[in-house]
Amino acid sequence: MPSHCPDESARARVKQDRDRLYVSTIHRSSFRILTAVAIKKALLKLGYSDVYHGYTAATENPRDCEMWLDAMAAKWDGVGKPFGRTEWDQLLGHCQAVTDIPAAVFAKELIEAYPEAKVILTNRNAEEWHR
Numbered sequence: 001m002p003s004h005c006p007d008e009s010a011r012a013r014v015k016q017d018r019d020r021l022y023v024s025t026i027h028r029s030s031f032r033i034l035t036a037v038a039i040k041k042a043l044l045k046l047g048y049s050d051v052y053h054g055y056t057a058a059t060e061n062p063r064d065c066e067m068w069l070d071a072m073a074a075k076w077d078g079v080g081k082p083f084g085r086t087e088w089d090q091l092l093g094h095c096q097a098v099t100d101i102p103a104a105v106f107a108k109e110l111i112e113a114y115p116e117a118k119v120i121l122t123n124r125n126a127e128e129w130h131r
Helices: 007-015 030-043 053-058 064-077 085-092 103-113 124-129
Strands: 022-028 118-126
Touching: 030 118, 053 064, 064 085, 064 103, 085 103
Parallel strands: 022 118
Antiparallel strands: none
16 A cells, blocks of 8 residues: 555544544645634644644655645646545544645535545734734
């Protein structure tokens, strides 16, 4: 099994919690990263496990970057098959929540793949938020 695929026990556990949460963060400045990290920490504190953040691909599983690039090529360049539930399960199936880029740019696709999931959408003006 490729390294970016969860093992069978993780898949079984995830299927029980599939409808837990999807998080999309959209901000107008570099403060987006700070907010996404704060949301990730809050979700972990609330008991969500395996919260996928943009840094997850870079620091915990660089092979995820290959799948994200495939998803981007399909979405914006029309190269390859657009991701559906099967592909998202392969990439994110072990997670109970996702936050930040690159997942946020696939909000529409993720909501279509997981219609039962909850969504937290943050959209704020950075100058007002920083005060």
